[in-house]
Amino acid sequence: MQKEQKPNVIVILIDDAGYADFGFMGCKDLDTPNIDKLAKSGVIFTDAHVSATVCAPSRAGLITGKYQQRFGFEANDTGDKASGDIGLSDDVVTIADVFKKNGYKTMALGKWHLGKEESDLPNNRGFDEFYGFETGSRSYFQYENPSKAKMLQHNGKRVKFDGYLTDVLGDQSVKYIEENKENPFFMYLAYNAVHTPMEAKKEDLEKYKNHPRQYLAAMTWSLDENVGKLQNKLEELGIADNTIIYFLSDNGGAANNTSSGGPLKGWKGNKFEGGHRVPFVVSWPAQIKGGQTFNGLSSSLDIFTTSMAAANIKKDTDLILDGANLLPFLKGEKKGDPHAQLFWRKLEEAGARVGDYKMVRLQDYGATLYNVEEDLGEMKDLQNTNKDQFNELNTALQNWESQMMEPLWGEPRNWMDVTYHIHQRLMENKEVLYSDPAKMKQVLNKEKKQ
Secondary structure (H helix, E strand, C coil): CCHHHEEEEEEEECCCCCCCCCCHHHHCCCCCCCHHHHHHHHHHEEEECCCCHHHHHHHHHHHCCCCHHHHCCCCCCEEEECCCCCCCCCCCCCHHHHHCCCCEEEEEEEECCCCCHHHCHHHHHHCCCCEEECCCCCCCCCCCCCCCCCEEEECCCCCCCCHHHHHHHHHEEEEEEHHHCCEEEEEEEEECCCCCCCCCCCHHHHHCCCCCCCCHHHHHHHHHHHHHHHHHHHHHHCCCCCCEEEEECCCCCCCCCCCCCCCCCCCCCCCHHHHHEEEEECCCCCCCCCCECCCEEEEECHHHHHHHHCCCCCCCCCCCCCHHHHHHHHCCCCCCCCCCCCEEECCCEEEEEEEEEEEEECCCCCCHHHHCCCCCCCCCCCCCCCHHHHHHHHHHHHHHHHCCCCCCCCCHHHHHHHHHHHHHHHHHCCCCCCCCCCHHHHHHHHHHHH
């Protein structure tokens, strides 16, 4: 009888975490025992990527299972001064829509960041329950008079809370599991940890008082405790084995939260590996052998397709999904790479990956080519020596772009200038002089005076 039971699906999406900031990824100075236990129970991916290097478009790709550029969601945030708040295109199907239609209870927790209009909020995008906040970042503590976008809410009604937001979300995730243990559920658990502001509980800061990355260590510890709470509840209810859990970061570590990308070049917001290669775990004890490492080229876009396959849900013929089904690879039925190629683009910067080769392109400047299998740090530009590969990637990127939409909104020019500078310096293997608009102003003023 058990075989017929549909699996529960949980996506734990964390925010701005570094590629190398977990024990299972080789980290020595941050404590992540529960997350490491989760990794051990499943498969650790070494070559997994998100579809964007910043928060909002990365989430748009994950939740729709397709390149977000297909519906114009390319720049960060959910609109700008010129366009207003656009958010998720109304005709785009989400993973929650599909699971809800197929008898799952669906819930979204934590950070949303996919639009503030009524039509874009989780309750109108396939989720029965929304316990979280609309905006891209907020304090981990209670606000006196929050705006609608920043307030913690349950299905539109403000929730007042005591304590630390990571704990509040963790407790609510446990409550939802308890309430829905009899029926299959889909949970999108989007912690805002370890995004700025760097805020932690007093006792956790005390625990790490002499740590060089004190705040990040404390915030990561709290995140890990709450992942542990979730695991314990699944075990206690006897549903852990038939629950498929994905664990990943929405993009690379940020320049302002002391995260580490380890061997990777770059960070959040740029098209080097540090921007989009993320720690990624898939665990499903009933079906997938634990203790594995998988080196195939994979993407956050695969979560939608894989989850449908796990739940035995048939895809509607008109639903476009860009993800691969990872299950045959994780069960040893298929070898190699789930993807032959992957692409990234945000306004003036783009990237392409075909096989072992990776290209980074900067508008009005040029492009670089790397073999990431041999040169993970992307230091050796091969465009002059490997002309054929360079042309192949260039053509592949242009073909992909021809199927995408123009972005529906932009980003503030000062941030675009910062991003441009970072890309150019990294392409030249030079030190980045500034990573935010305030520092850019200082540096440029100083240069003027010289």
